Amino acid sequence: MRIELRLSGTGGQGLITAGIILAEAALLDGKLAVQSQSYGPEARGGSSKAEVIISDQAIHFSKVTKPDILLAMSQEAMNKYSGDLGPDSVIVTDSLFVSKIPAHEGKVYELPITHTAKNELGRALFSNIVALGALYKLTKVVSYEALEKAVLNRVPKGTEEKNKKALAAGIAMVD
Amino acid sequence: MSRILLLQGNQAVVEGAIAAGVKFFGGYPITPSTEVAESLAEKLPLVGGKFIQMEDEIASMGAIIGASLTGKKVMTATSGPGFSLKQELIGYACAAEVPMVIVNVQRVGPSTGQPTSPSQGDIMQARWGTHGDHWLIALTPASVPECFELTLRAYALSEKYRTPVILLMDEVIGHMREKIELPDNYDEIPKAERKRPACAPADYKAYADVDGDGVPPMADFGNGYRWHVTGLVHDETGFPKGTPGATVAAADRQYHKIYDNLDDIVQVDEYRMEDAEYAIVAFGGGARTAYETVDMARAKGIKVGLVRPITIWPFAEAQMAALADKVKGILVHELNCGQYVLEVERAVAGKCPVCSYAKYDNEPATPAQLLAALEKSLAL
Numbered sequence: 210m211r212i213e214l215r216l217s218g219t220g221g222q223g224l225i226t227a228g229i230i231l232a233e234a235a236l237l238d239g240k241l242a243v244q245s246q247s248y249g250p251e252a253r254g255g256s257s258k259a260e261v262i263i264s265d266q267a268i269h270f271s272k273v274t275k276p277d278i279l280l281a282m283s284q285e286a287m288n289k290y291s292g293d294l295g296p297d298s299v300i301v302t303d304s305l306f307v308s309k310i311p312a313h314e315g316k317v318y319e320l321p322i323t324h325t326a327k328n329e330l331g332r333a334l335f336s337n338i339v340a341l342g343a344l345y346k347l348t349k350v351v352s353y354e355a356l357e358k359a360v361l362n363r364v365p366k367g368t369e370e371k372n373k374k375a376l377a378a379g380i381a382m383v384d
Numbered sequence: 385m386s387r388i389l390l391l392q393g394n395q396a397v398v399e400g401a402i403a404a405g406v407k408f409f410g411g412y413p414i415t416p417s418t419e420v421a422e423s424l425a426e427k428l429p430l431v432g433g434k435f436i437q438m439e440d441e442i443a444s445m446g447a448i449i450g451a452s453l454t455g456k457k458v459m460t461a462t463s464g465p466g467f468s469l470k471q472e473l474i475g476y477a478c479a480a481e482v483p484m485v486i487v488n489v490q491r492v493g494p495s496t497g498q499p500t501s502p503s504q505g506d507i508m509q510a511r512w513g514t515h516g517d518h519w520l521i522a523l524t525p526a527s528v529p530e531c532f533e534l535t536l537r538a539y540a541l542s543e544k545y546r547t548p549v550i551l552l553m554d555e556v557i558g559h560m561r562e563k564i565e566l567p568d569n570y571d572e573i574p575k576a577e578r579k580r581p582a583c584a585p586a587d588y589k590a591y592a593d594v595d596g597d598g599v600p601p602m603a604d605f606g607n608g609y610r611w612h613v614t615g616l617v618h619d620e621t622g623f624p625k626g627t628p629g630a631t632v633a634a635a636d637r638q639y640h641k642i643y644d645n646l647d648d649i650v651q652v653d654e655y656r657m658e659d660a661e662y663a664i665v666a667f668g669g670g671a672r673t674a675y676e677t678v679d680m681a682r683a684k685g686i687k688v689g690l691v692r693p694i695t696i697w698p699f700a701e702a703q704m705a706a707l708a709d710k711v712k713g714i715l716v717h718e719l720n721c722g723q724y725v726l727e728v729e730r731a732v733a734g735k736c737p738v739c740s741y742a743k744y745d746n747e748p749a750t751p752a753q754l755l756a757a758l759e760k761s762l763a764l
Contacts, residue, residue, distance in 0.1 A: 229561060233390045236563055242390065244561040248500055269675035271560045274750050 210240075210265050212350050213273040216340070217258040217290045218282030218303070220248055223337030226363065228259030230341060234351040234359035235263040245271040256286050263350055278348060280340055281307050282322065301343060303336070318347070320382045326375065335375040338364075342379020385568040393531040393557040394419035396564055397461070397487055398427060400535025403570040406485075407433040407456040410447030412440055412466060415499040416555040417489035420461035441466040445473035445486075452482045453613065455578075455604030457539055461487035464506055465496060467513065474548055475514030476615040481591070481600070481638070483542040483578055485535070487551045489558040492746055501746035502555035502669055504719040510550050511697045517635060519642045521649060522550040522697040526671040528562045534694070540576040541649060545641055546599050552696055554719065556669025556748050578602050585609045591634075592620040598641030643698060651694040652703045656682065660689030662762055663707055665728055666717040667693050669748055674717060676751035677758065686764050696724070704731035713762040717741040717754055737762065 214231065216224040225246050232242035241264050248257040260273040276294060281287035282303040287310065294300070296314040303322040310317055320343055326336040338360060345356050357376060364372045391399070397420055401409075409428055413421045421437070428435045434451075438444040441462055448458040462470060467488045477484060490506045492498035506513075510522045521541050525531045535551060542549040567573065581588050581601040590611035591600045600620075603609030612622035617634055619625040642649065656678050657663065666674040671692045681688045691707055691714075693700050704727075707714065713736055716725035722742040729738045739761035743749045749757075758764065 229390065232561060236388060236390055241563060244390070245556075246559065268562070269672050270748075270751050271556065271562075271672055272748060272750070274752070 212263050212277045212348060213275055214261045214263075214278045214280070214344070214348075214350075215258055215273050215276045215290055216261070216280045217256065217286035218280075218306075219286070220255045220257040222257070222282050223334070224257055224280075224282065225259040227337040227341050228261045230356070230359045230363050231261050231344070231351065232263070233362065234355040235261075237355035237358055238352050240265055240351075241268055243268045243271045256283070256289050258286065258290055278344065280344065282336070282340070283307065284309065287311070299347065301340075301347065303340070318343070318383065322379070322382075325378050325382065329378050330371055330375055335371065338372050338375035339379040339382070342376040343382050344379075345376070346380045346383040386565050387568060388563060388565050390561050391528055391564050392419055392559055392561050393525065393528050393553060394489065394559065395423055396528045396531035397535050397551065397553070398423040399566055400532040401459050401485075402427055402431060403532070403567075403573045404536050404539040405457050405575045406459050406539070407431070408448060408451035408458045409433070409460065410436045410438050410444040410451065410458070411460045411462065412438055412444050414463045414466045416491055416558050417461045417463045417466075417487060417553075419558070420487055420489070424459070441469035442473065445470045445477070448484050449473060449477055449480070449482050452484050453605045455607070457483075457543070457576075459485050459487065461489070463489050463491045463499075464493040464503075467506060467509065471509075471513040474520070475516060475518055477548045478514065478518040478520055478638070479615045479617075480613050481546040481602070482548070483546055483602075484548050485538045485542055485551055486548060487553060489553040489555060491555055492744075498746050500555070502719055502748055503744070504554050504668060504670060505721075505723070505744070506552065507696065507718070507720065507723040510552050519639050520548050520550065520697065521545070521642065521695065522552045523694060524552045524668045524696045525557055525694075526668055526692060527557070528560065529564045530694075531557065532564060532566065536573065543576040543578040544599070545645070545649075546578060546602055547642065550697075552668070554669040556672060580604070581609060589620040590622040591618060593637055598637045598644070646698055646702070649695060650698060650700050650703070652700050653692040653694055655690040655692065657689030657691065659687055660710075661687040661712050662758070662764070663689055663691045663711045663714050664717055664754070664758065665691045665693070665704075665714055665724070667696065667724070670717050670719055670743075673749045673751050673754050677754040680751055680755050681758060686758075688758065693724075699727045699731070701731050704728050705733070705735075708732040708735035711736060713737045713739065715739045715741055715758050715761055717743070717749065717757070719743050719748065
């Protein structure tokens with residue numbers, strides 16, 4: 210078992226945090242995970258990507274070369290990080306920010322991630338956790354128990370219930 | 385008891401520093417090393433240590449030299465531009481024989497270069513960045529657990545040989561997060577200690593080789609032992625003495641204390657080398673690519689293995705010469721325009737072909753790119 214995920218968007222959307230949470234959830238499940246990132250020198254804005262590889266075998270090279278999942282939460286990230294997709298790659302976009310999707314043979318899920326974070330949870334800040342809920346439902350690469358625990362380990366005290374709701378909203382988005 | 389964590393390489397260095405007993409950090413944050421300073425700022429006060437953000441990298445080096453002279457284990461961390469600034473005082477620390485660990489998480493250079501992109505362009509600078517003949521040790525980790533282990537080892541070597549040790553990291557390893565198992569209680573980890581004088585303060589000579597191993601006992605400042613610290617060539621007393629005899633004696637002792645102990649200092653790891661006909665030499669972030677390339681090549685029937693220097697300096701001279709007797713060809717992969725390969729060529733001395741896969745485009749090589757380079761350069 211091996212899965213490669215690329216979570217991309219704009220600096221400040223919390224995608225590196227989302228990548229860390231996913232990798233921590235994989236460790237809680239007893240799997241191995243490597244998380245890496247690339248970003249520009251800007252503190253906010255600029256394209257940002259976090260990559261996570263989860264496997265039950267040793268993972269040496271830390272970068273994604275055959276993405277099973279590409280999450281794009283900005284148009285710029287969609288354009289910049291989709292060059293190496295194969296027919297089996299799954300594209301997940303935030304429909305609020307991504308309108309143009311490159312020609313792709315495989316599955317595409319256009320999900321209202323940030324819209325849902327704003328409307329159901331009151332703040333766009335929760336969009337990375339909503340996205341994690343959707344990715345969980347699509348891949349089942351980690352168990353729900355591990356994912357929830359990893360989320361709650363990382364978020365500020367007092368926001369636990371909202372974050373659980375954010376996960377549930379993301380899960381509900383994918384049929 | 386132990387705990388399993390997902391940590392960055394930089395954070396594992398911090399855990400290693402706390403476990404080694406570091407009590408002082410003087411530094412100036414810079415990408416991609418900043419997490420070392422950030423995390424030590426939080427953790428050092430909890431173990432009775434001091435963290436100071438200095439006004440610049442030069443002052444940071446001065447601060448850790450002073451703190452080490454009081455007997456504490458000390459650290460600074462930086463990246464290429466800061467490493468350049470630290471060079472003068474690295475030379476001072478070599479001349480005055482002051483133990484310390486300097487972390488350099490390399491990024492693309494020269495100058496400001498590419499702050500967030502990986503590189504291994506400081507290989508030669510780590511050895512020859514400061515002026516004059518000098519001898520020091522540099523170690524390069526290739527995984528998050530190894531960042532922890534090599535930080536401990538850096539202090540063991542630094543204290544044992546009374547020398548600066550450079551922990552030469554790169555952005556790939558510094559920023560990557562992976563699984564690490566750490567002991568709950570660092571008190572159980574043996575602490576390296578420098579040799580201290582057994583004589584009375586009145587009889588103490590700070591640079592006298594009393595045991596014949598080239599490493600003079602070092603007294604803690606403020607402990608009653610008075611001695612003179614200088615970057616000028618000095619004799620056993622530590623006071624300047626520029627005679628030809630004193631100059632040669634100081635240089636020879638500083639050379640021999642390290643180069644007579646290469647068996648203890650130089651570590652090289654191997655992967656699938658048992659029956660290998662070809663070898664990839666790679667280290668740090670470049671080695672992460674090479675492990676997968678070796679597996680891919682093996683699946684195609686190419687008998688190749690990985691030779692991974694953990695100790696970058698002193699150079700693994702004997703190991704590379706022995707490798708040349710064993711294999712039909714060597715490919716050196718590094719994230720720069722070709723630095724370490726020059727040393728490999730020198731040690732191999734024409735006994736087998738040595739090729740270079742130099743990658744300097746801001747991205748680590750993918751396993752497929754390295755495989756293609758292997759097949760092309762060694763005509764496999």
